[in-house]
Amino acid sequence: MRxxxxxxxxxxxxxLRVAVMVIGLTTHIxxxxxxxxxxxxFAPNDPPGEWRSQARDFASTRYSPLNQITVDNVKRxxxxxxxxxxxxxxxxxxxxxxxxxxxxxxxxxxxxxxxxLSKPGSPIKWTYAPDPAPLAVGKACCDAVIRGWAYARGxxxxxxxxxxxxxxxxxxxxxxxxxxxxxxxxGETMTMSPFVxxxxxxxxxxxxxxxxxxxxxxxxxxxxxxxxxAYSTGPDDLVKIGADFKPYYGWMQGKDLGxxxxxxxxxxxxxxxxxxxxxxxxxxxLLYYGTANPSPRVPVQRPGLNFWTSSVFAxxxxxxxxxxxxxxTPHDQWDYDGVNENVxxxxxxxxxxxxxxxxxxxxxxxxxxxxETGEVLVAAPFAYENWSSGFDMKSGRAVVRPDKExxxxxxxEDVCPPDIGGKDWQPSAFSPKTGLLYAGIFNxxxxxxxxxxxxxxxxxxxGMEITRQAGPGDHWGEFIAWDPVTGTKAWAIxxxxxxxxxxxxxxxxxxxxxxxxxxxxxVNDRTGQILWSQKLGSGINAAPMTYLGPDGRQYVAxxxxxxxxxxxxxxxxxxxxxxxxxxxxxxxxxxxATGLEMPQ
Amino acid sequence: MCFVGxxxxxxxxxxxxxxxxxxxxxxxxxxxxxxTAQGASRALxxxxxxxxxxxGDLAGTAKLLAANDVVNPLxxxxxxxxxxxxxxxxxxxxGCHGYDAKGNMGPDLTDxxxxxxxxxxxxxxxxxEGRPQGMPAWGSALPAHDxxxxxxxLQTLGGAVAANEYHAGMQGDHGITSTADxxxxxxxxxxxxxxxxxxx
Numbered sequence: 001m002r003x004x005x006x007x008x009x010x011x012x013x014x015x016l017r018v019a020v021m022v023i024g025l026t027t028h029i030x031x032x033x034x035x036x037x038x039x040x041x042f043a044p045n046d047p048p049g050e051w052r053s054q055a056r057d058f059a060s061t062r063y064s065p066l067n068q069i070t071v072d073n074v075k076r077x078x079x080x081x082x083x084x085x086x087x088x089x090x091x092x093x094x095x096x097x098x099x100x101x102x103x104x105x106x107x108x109x110x111x112x113x114x115x116x117l118s119k120p121g122s123p124i125k126w127t128y129a130p131d132p133a134p135l136a137v138g139k140a141c142c143d144a145v146i147r148g149w150a151y152a153r154g155x156x157x158x159x160x161x162x163x164x165x166x167x168x169x170x171x172x173x174x175x176x177x178x179x180x181x182x183x184x185x186x187g188e189t190m191t192m193s194p195f196v197x198x199x200x201x202x203x204x205x206x207x208x209x210x211x212x213x214x215x216x217x218x219x220x221x222x223x224x225x226x227x228x229x230a231y232s233t234g235p236d237d238l239v240k241i242g243a244d245f246k247p248y249y250g251w252m253q254g255k256d257l258g259x260x261x262x263x264x265x266x267x268x269x270x271x272x273x274x275x276x277x278x279x280x281x282x283x284x285x286l287l288y289y290g291t292a293n294p295s296p297r298v299p300v301q302r303p304g305l306n307f308w309t310s311s312v313f314a315x316x317x318x319x320x321x322x323x324x325x326x327x328x329t330p331h332d333q334w335d336y337d338g339v340n341e342n343v344x345x346x347x348x349x350x351x352x353x354x355x356x357x358x359x360x361x362x363x364x365x366x367x368x369x370x371x372e373t374g375e376v377l378v379a380a381p382f383a384y385e386n387w388s389s390g391f392d393m394k395s396g397r398a399v400v401r402p403d404k405e406x407x408x409x410x411x412x413e414d415v416c417p418p419d420i421g422g423k424d425w426q427p428s429a430f431s432p433k434t435g436l437l438y439a440g441i442f443n444x445x446x447x448x449x450x451x452x453x454x455x456x457x458x459x460x461x462x463g464m465e466i467t468r469q470a471g472p473g474d475h476w477g478e479f480i481a482w483d484p485v486t487g488t489k490a491w492a493i494x495x496x497x498x499x500x501x502x503x504x505x506x507x508x509x510x511x512x513x514x515x516x517x518x519x520x521x522x523v524n525d526r527t528g529q530i531l532w533s534q535k536l537g538s539g540i541n542a543a544p545m546t547y548l549g550p551d552g553r554q555y556v557a558x559x560x561x562x563x564x565x566x567x568x569x570x571x572x573x574x575x576x577x578x579x580x581x582x583x584x585x586x587x588x589x590x591x592x593a594t595g596l597e598m599p600q
Numbered sequence: 601m602c603f604v605g606x607x608x609x610x611x612x613x614x615x616x617x618x619x620x621x622x623x624x625x626x627x628x629x630x631x632x633x634x635x636t637a638q639g640a641s642r643a644l645x646x647x648x649x650x651x652x653x654x655x656g657d658l659a660g661t662a663k664l665l666a667a668n669d670v671v672n673p674l675x676x677x678x679x680x681x682x683x684x685x686x687x688x689x690x691x692x693x694x695g696c697h698g699y700d701a702k703g704n705m706g707p708d709l710t711d712x713x714x715x716x717x718x719x720x721x722x723x724x725x726x727x728x729e730g731r732p733q734g735m736p737a738w739g740s741a742l743p744a745h746d747x748x749x750x751x752x753x754l755q756t757l758g759g760a761v762a763a764n765e766y767h768a769g770m771q772g773d774h775g776i777t778s779t780a781d782x783x784x785x786x787x788x789x790x791x792x793x794x795x796x797x798x799x800x
Contacts (some may be wrong), residue, residue: 133743138731
């Protein structure tokens with residue numbers, strides 16, 4: 001029995017219209033009637049044809065107001081041009097478009113390219129090769145990936161796998177600054193996309209599988225100087241927990257919980273890496289981001305609630321001070337990281353207008369959380385799970401099933417979801433036209449045998465021996481539309497292979513996503529009807545994006561280059577080879593080269 | 601979010617005596633000092649004797665300065681293999697190479713593809729010295745005997761190159777019994793640097 005909250009509320013178009021006007025979105029939203037009442041603030045309101053950050057806006061909606069490509073003409077999408085960077089690791093980021101330039105960064109060795117969209121074939125304007133240390137490849141738990149890059153004030157900013165953050169002048173391709181953030185020899189790497197607010201760029205680490213303590217740091221955009229760093233475990237001063245910190249639930253309140261919820265000193269190797277996405281609410285002036293699994297992954301070695309791993313933090317971006325936190329999976333026993341994207345929405349729930357964040361957590365619950373207080377408003381499974389027997393809304397905790405708790409050296413069969421979750425980091429999208437979120441999710445279970453671990457710096461502090469298989473229905477993937485008010489699916493498309501790409505929603509009433517077996521699809525955002533599909537050269541893990549070219553045409557772009565956690569399925573028959581190609585589509589394949597007999 | 605690939609073999613539950621916590625002297629994790637009842641008569645190669653074995657092929661007609669056919673003195677020793685398997689898990693090798701050794705963060709150790717050589721001595725050196733893309737150097741942490749036990753375990757997984765197949769392994773002919781070397785009459789001696797080749 002599920003005890004998940006299903007707080008149903010009817011649409012309220014009147015209030016929606018008011019809210020839309022208040023936030024100033026008069027042009028982007030035509031449909032006043034939306035399926036859930038959820039809306040978003042699209043700050044920083046970048047030019048409609050551009051795509052300047054990985055999720056396009058602070059709220060992480062991945063929604064574009066472009067509407068040349070629609071449900072009626074999407075079947076005419078054809079390849080306009082392609083670009084291959086030749087790197088055989090997982091491609092997980094989305095290109096950025098600023099003005100008439102596109103910026104992409106390949107996975108390790110993290111070479112950046114500027115492509116001139118105003119010229120036929122979008123030729124390379126400059127290439128920047130940062131030459132990171134090869135050692136990093138073998139310290140990255142889950143493929144030598146890069147999950148994204150940022151644009152700010154004339155600079156392309158991204159993380160190298162070997163723990164350096166770099167800024168590159170977008171005019172010249174020359175390095176402006178390079179800041180060392182960690183020691184790769186100890187198993188720390190960086191794979192996440194930096195996130196920029198104003199004059200600060202926020203970056204976090206990977207390495208929880210190797211016992212590295214997680215952190216989020218703020219750097220000065222102009223100089224790369226580190227301004228503050230907040231750790232995920234440890235005493236309150238390291239976690240930047242002070243007088244302002246007010247977690248909603250009593251069991252998360254207390255002094256130095258990042259120390260006392262661990263056996264002696266184990267917080268120092270306790271994980272909680274920050275390798276996922278960051279969101280920002282400019283009105284509340286709060287950053288939101290999640291922390292990853294506790295280390296070692298063998299729970300019997302770390303009795304306690306293991307704060308603040310597998311959690312979400314709300315922090316002041318200027319000081320780093322924590323406002324609240326919420327632990328999705330206290331004493332996480334299955335590697336259910338909390339790093340997935342937090343989409344910031346405003347919606348009406350239980351008769352009240354609420355500012356919320358929505359996260360599809362690895363533990364297979366989708367949470368709608370009040371982003372001012374950290375109160376869970378809705379928690380409902382979006383994928384098949386059997387680790388809990390339901391959700392206790394009073395305590396804000398899922399109820400753990402004792403028979404799904406692993407014991408060392410004992411094979412535990414059929415735990416769902418597996419380590420990679422009911423959904424991994426692949427980001428969802430939100431459309432204000434429907435009020436729905438769109439996400440690629442998993443239908444996977446695992447057999448698990450834990451092995452006690454010794455901490456040896458620079459090696460995995462891990463201990464989960466895992467085999468994985470499909471959950472009920474024998475399909476590994478699914479693409480869903482989700483109502484964050486009711487905690488229910490509006491529709492779902494079952495996919496044979498993993499559905500592990502980001503999603504894109506557009507004002508053309510479309511959502512786009514890709515599959516690990518290489519299909520890129522466009523779907524009607526209200527009905528879930530597949531309107532267009534194109535097989536690409538490799539599996540798709542990256543996020544699609546869309547932009548308006550200098551020629552006034554709308555393009556849709558996606559990288560095909562399978563890797564990362566999708567490699568758990570590599571032994572499946574027909575699993576695609578690696579790839580490194582960016583595909584760019586337009587109606588009829590038209591581009592600035594169209595009509596030129598021999599484009600130069 | 602680390603992951604390990606599909607595992608075909610179950611671990612022996614007998615290997616339960618794992619050491620936990622930070623090991624200052626890693627060899628202290630060994631539950632017993634010597635498990636080489638069968639192999640005790642065969643001495644380990646002298647410390648450092650493998651250091652002259654190159655990673656790559658030899659330039660010109662240079663001769664190897666080290667024996668390239670060193671046999672693992674613990675190969676086939678059941679006790680050593682079990683201990684090697686235990687160390688493979690306890691020293692976190694499995695965390696990178698997979699509990700089935702079929703590769704994840706680190707490469708597959710069960711196939712015939714070896715970046716740095718698949719003979720017992722080459723595998724020993726890779727463990728002892730570490731390798732550039734993340735393989736730690738264990739020579740400073742594990743005694744030679746432990747490393748040879750791990751090599752003995754890896755030699756049971758099917759991919760290792762026989763000790764006497766050093767050159768065959770280098771040329772991609774691992775397991776192929778007849779190798780077609782150049783006929784002796786076609787061997788060309790290296791040209792001395794002082795007499796560069798002249799145009800015809």
